[in-house]
Amino acid sequence: MxxxxxxxxxxxxxxxxxxxxxxxxxxxxxxxxxxxxxxxxxxxxxxxxxxxxxxxxxxxxxxxxxxxxxxxxxxxxxxxxxxxxxxxxxxxxxxxxxxxxxxxxxxxxxxxxxxxxxxxxxxxxxxxxxxxxRWVSVLDLAHFDPSALARPLPPGITIQPLSALPWQEEAFQRDLYALEIELLGDVPTAEPITPWPFEVWQERSLKDPNLLPEGFFVALEGAHLVGVSMLFKSHRPQTLQTGLTGVRKSHRRQGLALALKLRAAEFAQAYGARYIRTSNHQSNRPMLAINEALGFVKEPATVLLRLSPVPQKPGPLGSQ
Ligand SMILES: CC(C)(COP(=O)(O)OP(=O)(O)OC[C@H]1O[C@@H](n2cnc3c(N)ncnc32)[C@H](O)[C@@H]1OP(=O)(O)O)[C@@H](O)C(=O)NCCC(=O)NCCS
Structure with a gap:
């Protein structure tokens, strides 16, 4: 070796x-x-x-x-x-x-x-x-009918893709960043997530080669951003990958997350994708409930493992 x-x-x-x-x-x-x-x-x-x-x-x-x-x-x-x-x-x-x-x-x-x-x-x-x-799960869009689950949006709420919003302007980016950080703080992870600073987020998220502004949906109340569900391009054939889905606490249980996911699924069908993939913590009952209702099918779990403390026993250094 x-x-x-x-x-x-x-x-x-x-x-x-x-x-x-x-x-x-x-x-x-x-x-x-x-x-x-x-x-x-x-x-x-x-x-x-x-x-x-x-x-x-x-x-x-x-x-x-x-x-x-x-x-x-x-x-x-x-x-x-x-x-x-x-x-x-x-x-x-x-x-x-x-x-x-x-x-x-x-x-x-x-x-x-x-x-x-x-x-x-x-x-x-x-x-x-x-x-x-976490569970990765997959929705096969071949026989998926978004209209079966559709409900009217609450009054005053619109859903728009990033491509229709001023996402290249810093003021909008700061609002979107604030929304994402707030929502990430609500994801039921075992430990709190350390958010990226704004400039790092700009570089890593908005310049992601898989970013798809037409498939990245934002729920707004007037100009106030209240929810998000984003699809990214994927290296997997015929597939789009879900990023964060979330709705501000003040606007939950009004059907917004479901509406955002349905809008994203509709987009994916029109885009010509066959599959949407997503990944959810096993403890995230609300998000799992929505994905189960939509028909996502689970794959084997992805597990975060930890070794602590780390044994201090340097081994042989290999061949170089
Ligand atoms: C998960 C989340 C996006 C749901 O947003 P929401 O807009 O409140 O969800 P909806 O109103 O569209 O819910 C649709 C259905 O999902 C189920 N559901 C939603 N929240 C639920 C909860 N807390 N407990 C049980 N079921 C829930 C219900 O069946 C609900 O329909 P109902 O209200 O008629 O009973 C929201 O709780 C959130 O932002 N959580 C923090 C961020 C997060 O964890 N995101 C996922 C990480 S990928």
Whole structure:
């Protein structure tokens, strides 16, 4: 086995995508998304990625990094994918990783894996424990009829796509940012989410290559933003990906979230998509209730795992 640094070239991104496809054919890499994420890292972020080779062929990728979505001091996120024929490399890779992360002295390691992936079994054997579970679920639009669930909007409320709103103007962006931060604070996560500063959000969200202003819906009361449900382009064929859906507390239980999701589904059908994917915390009964009513079908759970404290036992440093 040879472990070498990932060089961020197109060839290495392709090698990453190939390994991921072999490791998890049901979950291909979002290449453009990963490149955007790498480009918009904070200068202070830790990011170390490696390619694992055997007989000159890339059979794995391995990474430890500051968590992109919820960076917290002292926390590193661990990611690895291995070609199924080379799963036995997990042990040596874990040794390598422990040696590499030791100088960073993390207080906690995190990993996000699907419950049916080998990483789940391996990492829990190393002492990682579950923090929370999310369900990815999929709506097949082929036989979906949005009109069956439609209800009239409450008086004074309109739903508009971002493309019809002044989303390139900073004043509007600040309103949208405030809405998203408020709603993110209401998502029932195991621990509070650390929001991105406004400038980081501008760069990462509004310049996301998957942003689809026509599929990003906002509920307004006059000019006041009260709710949101957003669809993004996806690297998966015939698919759109849901981002955040949320409604301000003051406007809940009036059918706004359902109306936003129906509008998004209608858009997706007109756009020519066959599937909408979404991801929800298992504790988010309100959101799950809406998605179940719409007909979303659940896949195996995605689990956030944590190792804390991190054992201080540097292993052999691999072949380089
Ligand atoms: C989840 C959320 C978006 C629902 O918004 P909403 O506008 O209140 O939802 P709706 O009024 O459209 O609800 C439609 C139906 O969903 C179900 N539902 C909604 N909220 C519910 C709740 N708190 N408990 C149980 N069922 C609920 C009901 O069946 C409801 O119909 P009903 O009011 O006629 O009984 C809102 O609670 C929210 O913003 N939560 C915080 C953000 C979040 O967690 N977003 C999801 C993360 S991806």
């Amino acid at each position: 040879n472990i070498r640094p990932f060089d961020f070239s197109e060839a290495d991104y392709e090698a990453y995508a190939t390994v991921r496809r072999k490791a998890h054919p049901e979950s291909p890499l979002d290449l453009a998304g990963l490149q955007h994420l790498d480009r918009t890292r904070a200068p202070s972020d830790v990011l170390a990625r490696f390619v694992v080779e055997q007989a000159g062929e890339a059979v794995g990728v391995l990474e430890y990094a500051t968590p992109y979505y919820d960076p917290k001091p002292g926390v590193l996120e661990v990611v690895y994918y291995l070609h199924p024929h080379h799963q036995a490399l997990e042990g040596p890779l874990w040794q390598f990783l422990q040696g590499r992360i030791a100088p960073h002295q993390p207080q906690e390691l995190q990993a996000t894996v699907r419950e049916d992936w080998p990483q789940y079994r391996f990492l829990t054997t190393q002492g990682f424990v579950e923090v929370e579970r």
